[in-house]
Amino acid sequence: MNATEELLRVTGLTLGPVGGGPPVLREATLALGSGRVLGVVGRSGSGKSSLALSLLGHVRPGLERRSGTVEVAGLDPFDRAAARRLRGRVVAYLGQDPAACLNPALRIGTQVAEAVRLRSSGRSDVAGQVRSLLESVRLPADRAFLRRRPHQVSGGQAQRVALAAALAGGPRLLVLDEPTGSLDTVLAHQMRELLTALMRDGDRAAVLVSHDPDWVAALADEVIRLRDGRVIASGSPRAVLPKAHATAPAGRGDGGVARTADAGSRGELRVCDLSAAHGRGVVLHGVSLTVPAGTCMAVVGPSGSGKTTLARCLVGLHRVVRGTAGWRDGSGGPPGGSGRARAVQLVAQDSRGALNPRESVRTALTRPLTGLRGMSADEAAVEARRILGLVGLAPVMLSRRPGELSGGERQRVNLARALAGAPRVLVCDEITSALDPEIGAGVLESLTALRRSLGLTVLLVTHDLTEVARYADQVVVLDGGRVVESGPAGRVLTWPRHPVTRELVGRSPTGPARDPV
Incomplete structure (x- = not known):
């Protein structure tokens, strides 16, 4: 680790469901110096995203911090006053889905300008800063592009707009949570090249959460592997990552x-x-x-x-x-x-957004069985169990809601719901x-x-x-x-x-x- 300055330290961090239940992150400990990149890998549900969000002092609804500390540039992001000083200015987050970061009603130029006004220390020449940010992420800064809305740009462009907004405050720590997961191979490669160039500034550090071992190997200085919320391995990419x-x-x-x-x-x-x-x-x-x-x-x-x-x-x-x-x-x-x-039935990319968070898996499956195929309630109950088995899920899943499922389980439920329409x-x-x-x-x-x-x-x-x-x-x-x-x-x-x-x-x-x- 760069001995000049320690930018991030996590000590014994444990996160778990409010009111009890198995932790989703167990006594995680790590440190990161300026100019370094930490890769975080592991299976779906291993706690990667929970760890990433905790670096901004955020936990998902239904979870709580049970023990441990997080320090970013010497400040506690779980402290409200400190969080206001940190977010966007010292630490910034870029996730997989730009739709979660961009307002669909606002034009591109307006969104980046708002980020500049909110996060930048100076308010002069906002337009110039917007142009500079867009050019730094290899996007056009002409009037026609600035007037577009998020749905009028490609997925790769939307992701780079979100990155430009994240960079508006000049953060020293970037938290990157699967930022290329939804991009095609060419755009993913371009995004990797862009982020590699951004990391050449020796004063900036990054935490990279990814299921792409090739990218982690190319960009990370050190890697930790999570399983069931525990750090089970740490070290160089060569030591931690599986062979391709x-x-x-x-x-x-x-x-x-x-x-x-x-x-x-x-x-x-x-x-x-x-x-x-x-x-x-x-x-x-x-x-x-x-x-x-x-x-x-x-x-x-x-x-x-x-x-x-x-x-x-x-x-x-x-x-x-x-x-x-x-x-x-x-x-x-x-x-x-x-x-x-x-x-014709659709199985969509966003497994969480495709399901009603308030409905159980049973309801999600029986609705098409009764509505599209005319089954009785009893017939639909039997068929729902059978279809759930076809996609490799146990009947116990019928009583669960989307928030209680892993990403892979949710996608199998979406597949089962599509099959319910025969x-x-x-x-x-x-x-x-x-x-x-x-x-x-x-x-x-x-x-x-x-x-x-x-x-x-x-x-x-x-x-x-x-x-x-x-x-x-x-x-x-x-x-x-x-x-x-x-x-x-x-x-x-x-x-x-x-x-x-x-x-x-x-x-x-x-x-x-x-x-x-």
Whole structure:
């Protein structure tokens, strides 16, 4: 550790549920000097985010600090007066979801300007500071960009706007909680390069919470590993992080289609000349694709390429300007038609936001069983238990609410709720981006088993080409709302033809692309 100054010290910190129960963080102790980066790794539910938030003196609702201390630049962030001096000026936080940091009603320029006024010691030349902050995170500072609102920029741009606002007070400690988890491989690499450049200032330190061991290894000076709230290992990245494992396309190089139990009875999904817009701007331009029954097609592309818009169109959550989506047998109707409520189900990225925090898992599952499938209450209760078992969860989970579940458990509940509608097609939008690799792989393994046993067709929107290599039969690449490449997953990942695909593959842990032959 840099001997010049100790910027952060945590001693014996224990956090647990209010009123009793097993701690979520147990006697955590660590220290960090200026100019250093501490990586924090561990499985979902290990206490990583709870530790990160405690550095700002914050604990999640329902938790309390039971013992221990936190000192940032010699001040206690749990003390209200000290917290006002620390937050934004000495310590700043950047999470995975920029939507949680940005006000959807305010323009980009206004949001960064407010951060400058709130956190900066001087009030002169706010406009100049806004331009400087945006340029420091490699964003345009022209009037057109400043007038945009968060929904009018890409996910990567929104994350950099949030970073610019976090930097407004010149903090000496950055707390980064999965800041690239929801970004595609190219944008994640760009964000890593940006944060690496920001850390070259020897006076700034960072705590990096991530489930990406490659990034932690590249950026961190030291690493701690958590399990069940305990620090079980600490040391250099080489000593603490697992060795990277090469990922092959898992025998899908010929684009073979996995056999399913009753795929023939369900038909294939066909999307023809589909176009959609945001306001006056067209974001999908004549997208056409065919997903054979019982197969998995991955949709990949840079941030802002139209992946999520396509997913939302297929489930009727975004208006279609032109085009159709249906099945070879002629059923399905136009995207969003009333006959599609059961046929196409969405599993969303935000597992917490997709569930009502006040409702139990039982209620979340029985509502579609009674509403979409017309079951009686008794029939729905039996079917809910069965479906929960299909996704690998025990019946005891039925009585729990979303806040009592881990991220992986919540995503399995969302998958179970989608299955409750007996769909033909599951549209899965970045369903593992907020999960660590082991938990995410478990969710996708369950999805693959269900696809094969139930004959489901899966459209998998993802930025993780490792997932494409392992689980997809076909892949379609979007850029600027257009299909620029498609084909068997093994061929596209091994011999990509379009420059956008080559860049995505080149930035992926699946390895560099081969030259076409």
